Each structure stands twice: as C-alpha cells, then as structure tokens.
Amino acid sequence: MSINQTVASKAALENEMRTPAQETTVETQREGIAVEEGKTVGTPYSDNPKFKLRNVEVFYGENRAIKNISLDIARNEVISFIGPSGCGKSTFLRCLNRMNDSIGICQVKGELLLDGENIYSAKNDVVELRARVGMVFQKPNPFPKSIYDNVAYGPRIHGLANRKADLDEIVENSLRKAGLWNEAKDRLHDMATGMSGGQQQRLCIARAIAVSPEVILMDEPCSALDPIATAKVEELIAEMSESYTIVIVTHSMQQAARVSNRTAYFHLGHLVEVNETTKVFTSPEHELTESYITGRFG
Ligand SMILES: Nc1ncnc2c1ncn2[C@@H]1O[C@H](COP(=O)(O)OP(=O)(O)O)[C@@H](O)[C@H]1O
Numbered sequence: 001m002s003i004n005q006t007v008a009s010k011a012a013l014e015n016e017m018r019t020p021a022q023e024t025t026v027e028t029q030r031e032g033i034a035v036e037e038g039k040t041v042g043t044p045y046s047d048n049p050k051f052k053l054r055n056v057e058v059f060y061g062e063n064r065a066i067k068n069i070s071l072d073i074a075r076n077e078v079i080s081f082i083g084p085s086g087c088g089k090s091t092f093l094r095c096l097n098r099m100n101d102s103i104g105i106c107q108v109k110g111e112l113l114l115d116g117e118n119i120y121s122a123k124n125d126v127v128e129l130r131a132r133v134g135m136v137f138q139k140p141n142p143f144p145k146s147i148y149d150n151v152a153y154g155p156r157i158h159g160l161a162n163r164k165a166d167l168d169e170i171v172e173n174s175l176r177k178a179g180l181w182n183e184a185k186d187r188l189h190d191m192a193t194g195m196s197g198g199q200q201q202r203l204c205i206a207r208a209i210a211v212s213p214e215v216i217l218m219d220e221p222c223s224a225l226d227p228i229a230t231a232k233v234e235e236l237i238a239e240m241s242e243s244y245t246i247v248i249v250t251h252s253m254q255q256a257a258r259v260s261n262r263t264a265y266f267h268l269g270h271l272v273e274v275n276e277t278t279k280v281f282t283s284p285e286h287e288l289t290e291s292y293i294t295g296r297f298g
C-alpha cells in the first residue's frame, strides 16, 4: 500500500472512529460466566500459520483493550472475528498491519509474527507491510480519482508495471477478481465516487488486490451495503480465499457462518473461543460463545 493509500486508510479509520461503536457490551459478571485471561478454548493454533500471534495486549492509554491473546491465522484460511460491540475485534485486526500505529495513545505488546518475522520490529517497513497485508474498511473509501486510477495507484507507486500495457493488465485482472470488470470496463475513466456503494466496496477490494497482497483484512466490509451487494462481496471472499489469507470482522453471525473456515469469539478484550465455524455455531465449547450465538447478549 502506498503512502497515499495509508493516508486514505487513516482518514477512513478516523471516520469510523467518529461513529463510536454502540455500547452494547455486557459485563461478564452479569452473565455470571467466568472468562479466564489468556485461555482460549478450541483450536486457536495451526500447523501452517501465516500469522503467529502470542500474548498480544493492546492499550489505549490506561485502558487494556486486548488482554493476552494468542492465536495463529493459517495460510489461506478465512477466519471471522465475532463478538459484542466494543470487545476488541477491530483493535486486534488493526494490529495485523500496524494500522493502530496511527492512533497516538495506542500501544501494542506481545509477539506478532508474519511468516515468522516480527511485524513490529524497527526494520520492518510499514508501507511494505501494508502492501502485503491489505485492508478493506466498513465504509468504502475510493480516492477521488477515476476507477482506473484507483486500481492503478498502488502498482504505480510500487513500480509493479513498467509499460502501460502491463498496468492495463493489472487493472483489468484486479477488477475481474473483484467481480467488477463487466460493470466497470466501459467507464474506466469515470470518477470512482460516482459508483454505487457496493461497486465502490468491490473497487476498494480491487485496489487492495492490485498490489498482490498475501493477506486481506476486512472490518465489517458489508455493514454499509444492501443484501445484493453483500452477497456479491461474500461470493468474492469465497473466490479470493484460494489466493489469499482473509480475516474478516463481522457483526453478522450468518455472514461468519457463510464465509469462514474458523470463527474466533471475542469478549471484553479476551479471545474466548476459536473453532471450526460449524462447531462454533452448532456446538460451541464455551458458555459465553453459546450465550452470544443464541442471542442472549450482543
Ligand atoms: N481510537 C481509540 N481510542 C481509545 N479507545 C479505543 C479506540 N478504539 C477503540 N477503543 C476502545 O477499545 C475497546 C475495543 O474497541 P474496538 O476494537 O473498536 O471493538 P469492536 O471492534 O469489537 O467493536 C473499546 O473499549 C473501545 O472503546
């Protein structure tokens, strides 16, 4: 991801922060169910991790928003993060491409490895990291440029195409992979901001794909979309899972059930349970997960 894309992402991040999550968090006490710090039930580890995350803690000033979480994210899996609002899903997701760096009071502790390398080490370049680990936000955030230039932006900055024909090919392939080529091919030089919300979100996915990332992070990518646009993005996630590792935060349990291999349930900054998605939704191991999926809170 380029510097400007980082800036655009930061703007999107700030925008999302201006609309604070609804405070629907329920105190663990009230449920009378204990959650043990650092203890995640189920299958949080993998033999083939893309990310290996150990004892991760995140602070906003004094507030410890993530409490000693350890998790592997497997290569080419789709993993969903679910849980009540304010439980730390976005905070944890943003650790994975250092998007929290742009929040002054935020401090990340623990071991966070991508392909075995510490993503927080000083020698790790954040711009390069964000090209490898792309992000799609809740609200589509295309640049105020043409459709073509939105997709070509990253490849241009990273010098991925020397000739116009090469760039054209990257743009076409990225739009095809994002399921947008047929809708966009005759209006490549129109402003991206003139597209529908669903098209804009698929354009943001095309823009993320254009720099050949390894991982795509999605923070509630469908919550601003109608059901048809949502279905298209979900279809896309299924196709993309062949080539990328995908981490998706969703408040829709149906969506988690439709798109992901594993599901991780967060509660008040703890990672309570990680299991195969079908298991989480049919026979959860932890009482808190069960309470959440049966709608007792959230
Ligand atoms: N930029 C921020 N500054 C301070 N506190 C934050 C910020 N973002 C999130 N938090 C706090 O961190 C906790 C987890 O929030 P968040 O990661 O947004 O949860 P979720 O995505 O699950 O709704 C909440 O208590 C929230 O108030």
Ligand SMILES: [Mg+2]
Pocket (backbone or CB within 6 Å): 021, 089, 090, 091, 249
């Ligand atoms: Mg969130």
